[in-house]
Amino acid sequence: MSTTKTARSIALNTLIRVLEDGSYSNISLNNSLKSSQLSKADQNLATKLVYGTIQYKIYLEYQLNGLIKTKITEKYIMPLLLMSAYQILFLDKVPNRAVLDEANKLAKQFGKQHSSGFRLVNGILRALTRRGEILPDQKDTVKYLSVKESMPIWLVKYLIKNWGEKRTESILASFNETAKNSVRLSSLVNQKHTFIELKKLGYDPEYSSLSSHDVILNHGGIVESDLFKKGYLTVQDEAASLVADVFDISGNEVVLDACSAPGGKTVQIAERLNKGNVTALDIHEKKLKLVRQNAERMGVSDRVSTKGVDARKAHDYFSKQQFDRILVDAPCSGLGLLRRKPEIRYSKTMDDLLNLQKIQLDILDSVALLLNKNGELVYSTCTISFEEDEKVVEKFLKNHPNFELAPFKLEKIASKSGMLKILPDSYGSDGFFIAKFKLRG
Missing domain, CATH: 1.10.940.10 (NusB-like)
Known part of the structure; x- marks a missing residue:
C-alpha cells in the first residue's frame, strides 16, 4: 500500500x-x-x-x-x-x-x-x-427512523417504547448534531478572567445553560492552549460536570471516587476540598496515570491519591464507614454519548444494558459498606437507559433499606426526587443520569 x-x-x-x-x-x-x-x-x-x-x-x-x-x-x-x-x-x-x-x-x-x-x-x-437519496416508507416508523437517523432498530424501538414517537424523533436527531466544545472552568482561579482570555483567543465563549462554571467554545483545539496546560480549565461535558456539584462539601471530607479515570470528576471534587482528600480507583494503572496527570495539571495533586482496585471489591481494601462522600460514576453502555462516540450505536445491544446493570449494582453494593453514617453516595452514568439508571436505583434501595434518595438543588437545575435524567435533546449536552443517596436517620 x-x-x-x-x-x-x-x-x-x-x-x-x-x-x-x-x-x-x-x-x-x-x-x-x-x-x-x-x-x-x-x-x-x-x-x-x-x-x-x-x-x-x-x-x-x-x-x-x-x-x-x-x-x-x-x-x-x-x-x-x-x-x-x-x-x-x-x-x-x-x-x-x-x-x-x-x-x-x-x-x-x-x-x-x-x-x-x-x-x-x-x-x-x-x-x-x-x-440520489432513498428512504423507507414513513408508515414504517421504526425502519424509517432507523435509516434516516442511522440508528439500530432495537434502539429506535427502545426509545419509542419509553418516550413515544415524537420525543424519539427529537432524541435521535439530537444524537446526529455536532457535539459541543464544552469546557469546565477551574474554581481555583478567577473564572471571569479565564472567560475573558478565551474571548481574546477567539473561542467566542458562551456560558452553559446548565451551570456557570461550564463554557461552550465555538471551535476545538483548546488542549493546545496555555489556559489548558496551566490548569485554568479542562475539557468536560456540561452535563457530566454537574455530578460533583450534587455533593454537599465543606472542604474537610474524605472522598472515594470508585470509577475515576480519566479523573475529570475526581479533580472537580478535589478543587472543593482544603483539608480533605480524594482516593481515586480504577482497575488499570495506565488509566490511573491519566488521573494523576489531570490532578497535577489542575493543581490538586496534593489532595488526590490513586489505587488500582476493582470497585466491586472496594470493601476488601478499605474500612467500613471510612468515607464521607462516595462517587460511583459507573461503567455503562454510553448511550448518552452517541454524538461524541458514534460507533457505540452499532456495538451495544439490549443484553449489554442488563449485563452492565449487574456490574453497576455490584459496585454500589461494595462501596455502600464504606460510607459513614452522615455520608452521601452519588451514582451517575453517561447513559439514558432505564435498566442502567432508574432500575439500578430501585434495586439498590431494595437491597439496602438503610439508604434513601436525597433531593438536591444545583445552580440552574434541581431534583425533588433525588434522581436527575438529562436527555441529549434537552440542553444539547451528553445524555446523563445522577442519583443521590443518604443513609436513613
Whole structure:
C-alpha cells in the first residue's frame, strides 16, 4: 500500500480499522493525525469524514445496498464506498466529480496490484450520483427512523417504547448534531478572567445553560492552549460536570471516587476540598496515570491519591464507614454519548444494558459498606437507559433499606426526587443520569 498521506487516505485507513477491525474511532484517528503532516484544514476534513461516515453508516448502507451487484472481497472497498457516499450526500461544497476522482485514486492506492476494485467503486458511486437519496416508507416508523437517523432498530424501538414517537424523533436527531466544545472552568482561579482570555483567543465563549462554571467554545483545539496546560480549565461535558456539584462539601471530607479515570470528576471534587482528600480507583494503572496527570495539571495533586482496585471489591481494601462522600460514576453502555462516540450505536445491544446493570449494582453494593453514617453516595452514568439508571436505583434501595434518595438543588437545575435524567435533546449536552443517596436517620 502506498504511504502517501492525504486527508482522505488517513480517513479511509481509520475507517478500515474501525469498521473492519473493531478499533476505537477516536484513538485510531488521533494516532493517525499525530503521525501525519496534514494542515489544520486537512485534519478537520479527515475528522469530519471519519465521524460522519461512522455516524451515518446505517443510512449510507441503505443508499448503497441496491447498487452493489457483486460480492465485495477486498477489505477497503466498503469503507471507501461509505466514505464517498457520505461526501456525495452530505458535503455540498465537494463536487461529485471530485469525490469520484478521489475515490478512484484511493481504490488504486489501497487495492491489491492489478485489482479491478476501482472500477467497482467507480460504477457504484456513479449510480448513486444519478439516483440520489432513498428512504423507507414513513408508515414504517421504526425502519424509517432507523435509516434516516442511522440508528439500530432495537434502539429506535427502545426509545419509542419509553418516550413515544415524537420525543424519539427529537432524541435521535439530537444524537446526529455536532457535539459541543464544552469546557469546565477551574474554581481555583478567577473564572471571569479565564472567560475573558478565551474571548481574546477567539473561542467566542458562551456560558452553559446548565451551570456557570461550564463554557461552550465555538471551535476545538483548546488542549493546545496555555489556559489548558496551566490548569485554568479542562475539557468536560456540561452535563457530566454537574455530578460533583450534587455533593454537599465543606472542604474537610474524605472522598472515594470508585470509577475515576480519566479523573475529570475526581479533580472537580478535589478543587472543593482544603483539608480533605480524594482516593481515586480504577482497575488499570495506565488509566490511573491519566488521573494523576489531570490532578497535577489542575493543581490538586496534593489532595488526590490513586489505587488500582476493582470497585466491586472496594470493601476488601478499605474500612467500613471510612468515607464521607462516595462517587460511583459507573461503567455503562454510553448511550448518552452517541454524538461524541458514534460507533457505540452499532456495538451495544439490549443484553449489554442488563449485563452492565449487574456490574453497576455490584459496585454500589461494595462501596455502600464504606460510607459513614452522615455520608452521601452519588451514582451517575453517561447513559439514558432505564435498566442502567432508574432500575439500578430501585434495586439498590431494595437491597439496602438503610439508604434513601436525597433531593438536591444545583445552580440552574434541581431534583425533588433525588434522581436527575438529562436527555441529549434537552440542553444539547451528553445524555446523563445522577442519583443521590443518604443513609436513613
